[in-house]
Amino acid sequence: MSKRTTSTLETLAEVFGYPAFRPHQAEIIDAIIAGSDAFVLMPTGGGKSLCFQIPALHRLGTAIVVSPLISLMKDQVDALRSNGVAAAVLNSSLLAEDSTAVLTSLRAGEIDLLYVSPERLVMEGFLQMLSRMKLALFAIDEAHCVSQWGHDFRPEYVQLGSLRDRFPGVPIVALTATADEQTRADVLRQLNMPDARTFVTGFDRPNIRYAAEYKTRPAVQLAAFLGRHQGESGIVYALSRRRVEEVADKLVGAGVRAAAYHAGMSAPARARVQDAFMGDRLDVVVATVAFGMGIDKPDVRFVVHYDMPKSIEGYYQETGRAGRDGLPAEALMLWSMQDVMTAKGFIDAVADKEQRRIETHKLNAMIAFAEALSCRRRALLGYFGEELVDDCGNCDVCADPPETYDATVDAQKALSAVYRLNERFGLGYVVDVLRGSEAGRILENGHDSLSVYGIGAGYSKDEWSSIFRQLIHRGYLRVDVAEYSTLKLNATAAAVLRGEEDVRLARPAAPRPKAEKVSKSAKRAKSLELDTDEQAELFERLRELRRQIAEEAAVPAYVVFADAALADMARRRPTSSQEFLLVNGVGRAKLERFGGAFMEVIAGG
Ligand code: ADP
Numbered sequence: 001m002s003k004r005t006t007s008t009l010e011t012l013a014e015v016f017g018y019p020a021f022r023p024h025q026a027e028i029i030d031a032i033i034a035g036s037d038a039f040v041l042m043p044t045g046g047g048k049s050l051c052f053q054i055p056a057l058h059r060l061g062t063a064i065v066v067s068p069l070i071s072l073m074k075d076q077v078d079a080l081r082s083n084g085v086a087a088a089v090l091n092s093s094l095l096a097e098d099s100t101a102v103l104t105s106l107r108a109g110e111i112d113l114l115y116v117s118p119e120r121l122v123m124e125g126f127l128q129m130l131s132r133m134k135l136a137l138f139a140i141d142e143a144h145c146v147s148q149w150g151h152d153f154r155p156e157y158v159q160l161g162s163l164r165d166r167f168p169g170v171p172i173v174a175l176t177a178t179a180d181e182q183t184r185a186d187v188l189r190q191l192n193m194p195d196a197r198t199f200v201t202g203f204d205r206p207n208i209r210y211a212a213e214y215k216t217r218p219a220v221q222l223a224a225f226l227g228r229h230q231g232e233s234g235i236v237y238a239l240s241r242r243r244v245e246e247v248a249d250k251l252v253g254a255g256v257r258a259a260a261y262h263a264g265m266s267a268p269a270r271a272r273v274q275d276a277f278m279g280d281r282l283d284v285v286v287a288t289v290a291f292g293m294g295i296d297k298p299d300v301r302f303v304v305h306y307d308m309p310k311s312i313e314g315y316y317q318e319t320g321r322a323g324r325d326g327l328p329a330e331a332l333m334l335w336s337m338q339d340v341m342t343a344k345g346f347i348d349a350v351a352d353k354e355q356r357r358i359e360t361h362k363l364n365a366m367i368a369f370a371e372a373l374s375c376r377r378r379a380l381l382g383y384f385g386e387e388l389v390d391d392c393g394n395c396d397v398c399a400d401p402p403e404t405y406d407a408t409v410d411a412q413k414a415l416s417a418v419y420r421l422n423e424r425f426g427l428g429y430v431v432d433v434l435r436g437s438e439a440g441r442i443l444e445n446g447h448d449s450l451s452v453y454g455i456g457a458g459y460s461k462d463e464w465s466s467i468f469r470q471l472i473h474r475g476y477l478r479v480d481v482a483e484y485s486t487l488k489l490n491a492t493a494a495a496v497l498r499g500e501e502d503v504r505l506a507r508p509a510a511p512r513p514k515a516e517k518v519s520k521s522a523k524r525a526k527s528l529e530l531d532t533d534e535q536a537e538l539f540e541r542l543r544e545l546r547r548q549i550a551e552e553a554a555v556p557a558y559v560v561f562a563d564a565a566l567a568d569m570a571r572r573r574p575t576s577s578q579e580f581l582l583v584n585g586v587g588r589a590k591l592e593r594f595g596g597a598f599m600e601v602i603a604g605g
């Protein structure tokens with residue numbers, strides 16, 4: 001096995017075809033090459049893999065990579081091989097004879113990176129074999145799985161704690177995208193690596209545009225959004241299986257290449273959907289949260305939440321699946337007061353008081369994010385303890401800041417209606433009274449004789465709902481879920497009612513679904529930063545070639561080339577090997593393997 005003596009930057013260019021390291025990568029790589037243990041906390045798509053793949057090519061011996069998901073291992077190994085790296089996988093999915101072949105080349109020192117499942121790694125015989133070999137490093141991917149604090153605890157990860165004592169002198173690098181402090185400390189403890197150098201990179205994903213819309217006609221809102229993303233890869237998350245199927249059916253009916261994915265489907269059916277998505281034979285997967293772990297498709301252009309998620313952690317992890325390749329991507333969340341009520345209902349059913357408190361806190365943070373009237377990214381990062389200096393300029397609020405107005409009188413009307421109705425009615429009813437509705441129930445209850453009856457006729461239902469939501473969000477009102485979701489006044493409402501406190505709110509506006517008519521290639525050009533129609537059109541032809549090659553080789557499309565590489569190709573139109581090597585994501589191996597075919601398409605157009 002020949003080890004690289006060139007600089008790591010040269011390895012980056014020659015093997016992976018990238019001109020520069022991302023923030024922190026070079027530092028982490030140098031530390032590991034020098035033999036330190038390392039703990040790497042980087043957001044999804046930040047580029048964790050290179051942090052151990054490049055040291056694996058520079059240190060003597062084989063690097064052992066532990067990864068919890070069989071499908072992900074195979075994809076990573078395919079991607080490495082297509083870059084000409086000697087990589088192999090060892091897990092329960094292999095046939096006996098294939099395992100034997102891998103073990104033989106491993107003993108012969110022919111493998112630079114070996115991906116193994118944790119249960120395979122900790123088999124005593126295998127550990128003994130490894131202890132007689134030269135090892136470059138251990139990389140533990142998704143390292144939060146070792147901690148019970150985390151949300152993906154895997155018992156088989158616990159035994160990895162013995163590696164540190166067993167293999168002195170072999171650096172261990174633990175990698176994760178999971179943020180919280182408790183999990184982080186626990187990972188270091190469980191893996192027995194107190195001296196690990198810790199690298200924490202920011203959580204911001206600047207290429208993702210965040211937006212939230214109040215759900216009025218969700219199907220229409222989704223259709224409008226998808227209209228701006230035709231032919232692109234994306235995920236739509238919904239909370240229940242039934243909803244997943246409904247939405248998927250509707251999309252298929254509308255001609256979208258979509259499919260459903262949830263835990264109620266058979267394993268082969270789920271694998272088919274996942275493969276088709278990875279191979280670009282399917283554009284949109286409508287899924288429950290069961291779909292995600294193991295999706296490392298770099299060119300997912302959007303993630304839609306059709307229902308409000310229960311926590312910001314979950315939301316951030318799910319939206320993080322968009323735009324791993326660093327190109328522009330969009331995250332849209334649809335939400336409603338009904339979603340909030342449903343989530344509250346689940347929390348109320350939790351028996352443990354402390355857990356109920358934690359979940360309520362998480363839900364409130366989620367609601368605050370949904371209702372944010374200032375930069376949404378600031379709210380998100382703030383939740384993870386990271387402060388943004390300036391507003392991001394790449395979220396819906398920054399793009400179109402809500403107009404605020406002196407809402408003191410409106411707030412007084414709303415709060416006194418709740419008061420006059422003795423805090424015994426829900427939002428819909430209170431709004432009806434304010435608007436002077438002649439619904440039977442209101443007349444039967446004699447509420448048409450209240451002083452507040454009809455004093456809010458100037459606003460629509462949607463407008464009043466927006467005002468009430470903002471008042472709830474600001475703590476003047478609360479919703480008593482235990483008592484039929486009735487509205488209750490909080491103590492702070494008194495000052496407003498007495499005219500001692502002014503209230504500023506966002507001007508209530510009916511949400512406007514935006515359906516822009518833009519040509520398909522123009523849309524794609526926008527998200528990939530292609531400048532001309534010719535480039536966008538060439539990109540489509542290169543994409544078609546990629547699809548064919550990937551299908552023949554039975555690998556995900558991005559193993560051939562990522563979208564970013566195809567876009568760069570469409571811009572540069574390389575016609576020689578020299579020029580082809582300049583394309584972002586093209587190293588020696590890919591030039592040799594695919595250069596000819598792609599340059600032929602480029603020359604043909
Ligand atoms: P993570 O494991 O942190 O989620 P990956 O290691 O899968 O992220 O990297 C995400 C994407 O970014 C991959 O497509 C990868 O090839 C690309 N990438 C990583 N480092 C660089 C770099 N220095 N320059 C360009 N692209 C990079």
Ligand code: ZN
Binds near residue numbers: 375378397
């Ligand atoms: Zn913003």
